[in-house]
Amino acid sequence: MKLSALQQSYSNRRSNSFRGSAPLDSSADSSIKSPAAIFWLVLHGLCCLISLVLGFRFSRLVFFFLFSTSSTNNLYPVPFRSAVELGGAALDIPSTPSNLEFLVNKTSTGSSSSRVVVGRHGIRIRPWPHPNPIEVMKAHQIIDRVQREQRHQFGVKNPRTVIVVTPTYVRTFQALHMTGLMHSLMLVPYDLVWIVVEAGGVTNETAAILAKSGLRTIHIGLKERMPNSWEGRHRLEARMRLRALRIVREEKLDGIVMFADDSNMHSMELFDEIQNMKWFGAVSVGILAHSGNTEKDSSESVTQKKDDEQNLPMPVQGPACNSSNMLIGWHTFNSVPYAGNSAISIDDRATVLPRKLEWAGFVLNSRLLWKKAEDKPEWVKDLDTLNGVDGDVESPLLLLKDPSMVEPLGSCGRQVLLWWLRVEARFDSKFPPRWIIDPPLEVTVPSKRTPWPDAPPELPSNENVVQGIQEHTVKHSTKTRTSRSKRRSKRRHDTRVVDTQAATKHSEQN
């Protein structure tokens, strides 16, 4: 802003002296009264007339082509748009000869071989001033290369593959959740392996969504179907995740394992941050416990507000650190305010609560899961020990003998890098498979109610113009009638509109 203000005020100041020079020159010319001056005057008048006719400053063209020096010779015929816009004021003609003479003087007396001249130059515009698509592609390749180099220099050194574990199943909201997650994963700048475990077996619907991603996916199915109670769901999801971890062990996948539930939302910084993890890390998860809309809830929440205004539960789960950034404990979601009020089954409109510590907040090095790995630390149990666990595996912390070895990520849990959310439709909600409508749906609103008439309007001839006006007035009057009737109930208004419009149509056809 400084710069443009500077420029503009500079120009303001300059304008005073600049404008001053022009009348001086013209007065000098007119005082001579020689044949040269008369000749210029006549030429001036002629050019004025021509400019009036043509609509732009014709004189400048002539003088350019006659007197211009080398640098102004490469003019395209198109560019006199700038002159065109300003119209034919011929006031400057007296000043141009002095200008050009000055130009000539300059080049003769100016320092040695200077090809840069002061004075008016043409504005060079090429014939097709639009972007060339090949060049645009090249520019994007350059930008891509530069960004890759930036990432290489300032980003993570030796980025590891991200192995994403997602349990899913076919339901109404699956397309919504999976598409969102898929788009997030497609943006991740590192190598990715997406292990999708599906309850109820592998289906074509899920496969169709995964195929659009272009990512490397491993799609496996579990025979059991998803139960309708949230408790049962959590347990099955844990088993599905363990199944995926077994795949990591079998295939000896190398990288960072993270748990991405399909309804969660991940930030891009999460993927950058987990690259800093060594063996087992934890991040802070924002819990979006979506509260239900029952009246019971709202009254209770009002009383809640009065009681614990200072102690509103922080909707965050994750590692807790002391001032020297050492892990000292865990923040878990405070579910006491929601006690007795939480959703039990998927249809409940009450709040869906998370577990104490969600799987999504943990990341682990895939080598922890391998049977034999070189520097596997001793504080990790083998994955097979979890095989026989009857109850559900609440969080991957069960894999650790020593939970204090967990690395807190995201500046020691201060950054919330992902959000947990559970939103599902009723268990009996139907949706078209793969969201393709076939057979066509039932008609809910007939198209006759649309505001435009069925027949396309005809071009009115002269006699019909009068009629047309009359019809317009007729229509106008009907409209006023209907506006008055709007005060009545909507239904009656609708029928009346239909009736009056039908009436006008009849009058048209007549």
Add this chain to the structure above:
Amino acid sequence: MNSWMWVFALLSVYAFAWRISADHNVRTERISGSAGDVLEDNPIGRLKVYVYELPSKYNKKILQKDPRCLTHMFAAEIFVHRFLLSSPVRTLNPEEADWFYTPIYATCDLTPTGLPLPFKSPRMVRSAIQLISSNWPHWNRTEGADHFFVVPHDFGACFHYQEEKAIERGILPLLQRATLVQTFGQRNHVCLNEGSITIPPYAPPQKMQTHLIPQETPRSIFVYFRGLFYDVNNDPEGGYYARGARAAVWENFKNNPLFDISTDHPTTYYEDMQRAIFCLCPLGWAPWSPRLVEAVVFGCIPVIIADDIVLPFADAIPWEEIGVYVAEEDVPNLDTILTSIPPEVILRKQRLLANPSMKRAMMFPQPAQPGDAFHQILNGLARKLPHKKSVYLKPGEKVLNWTAGPVGDLKPW
């Protein structure tokens, strides 16, 4: 015995070579100027500068009248004075001095909107020279050949903002033999003397530091420019301002999505420069602009559109390797030129720009730091030493014409 010596020599050579290659930093590249790494030369000990004690009406009183002079782009003259006063190169004994500095703030007579009026500057400089030539013998010894002046105005010591008037006046006759430290630089131009030192315009270092964004922010703008294309107040039809080059940029590329150009000056100007790969630095009424400094500091490759321009510290900084020169007549093909640069060349330029010594050399920080623009000026002065014997005139010999120049300049100040 001999064989041992050979083995030892070979080992030492190998170790030396290995050390050099290990030092090679991937992120930045050393800038080798025309005479080696001159940017990092230390001028202290190589020259001595004597600062004349002028009455405060030439410097302090002017600054007191208008403190805006400390922040505009011509503030270099004030900061050079302050730097020299407390620098180790300063000497209080004029007999041992190699260079003499006259502290005149000639660019501090500002309009209400902040632009310097150069009309009184020639008289001011003339009266200062009259003072020093009558009070000290050093001016008459060489007629100013070992004196230097800082004249950061538009066209240097021609003391006018309009190019034609400046060319008409030429360099002030009294300054013909002195070394001029100026921001203006154009080859074969009247207002650039042989042996002048070109410096960058002053850009406030703190302001630029506060607008730095994280280095890993990806550069997603291809070409960036903010500024006027047409100076509608003084040059309504175009063609005069910037010799039509800025207008050509606008007309050719206003519809091009790769070019983020406009006259709008946003508050995120510095941040946007750090997200751009190329920053246009076209000429305006004068060929130089603070955009070059800003582009270098923010790591954006400067695209210099100004024929025959002489860039700051041109003998120390290899500008062709750092920036892209585009002739004014090639402006319509700017997109072709920029997209046809191989990516390796672009990455190399970015590495050169990332070199901290490059950024330091363009700035005038307070207090002064090694390698900054003040030191580069001193380096430039030191490179001109020792003075040739011919600059020392015989007593009584006069070379300069004290009565040359427009009549208005001869009036006392």
